[in-house]
Amino acid sequence: MMDSKESGKGKGSAIIAETLTTWKSEGYKKVRLAYMKGNMQSRNFWRKCGFTETGVEKENEHGIAVIMERIL
Secondary structure (H helix, E strand, O other): OOOHHHOOOOHHHHHHHHHHHHHHHOOOOEEEEEEEOOOHHHHHHHHHOOOEEEEEEEEEOOEEEEEEEEEO
């Protein structure tokens, strides 16, 4: 998570882009993650980073996790 004062400056997206580039160079083909259903800020961030919903949702102790993935 980024400090709210740093939000919107592209720093989080840059960190994710660099991480994905590294994982791709290490041979990974895709990345999966989850956000909590209803957390639109999180959903929008991950969509901006190129992730899409898989259609899979899993309930856990915090609520419903929505699974996303991105092909590298």
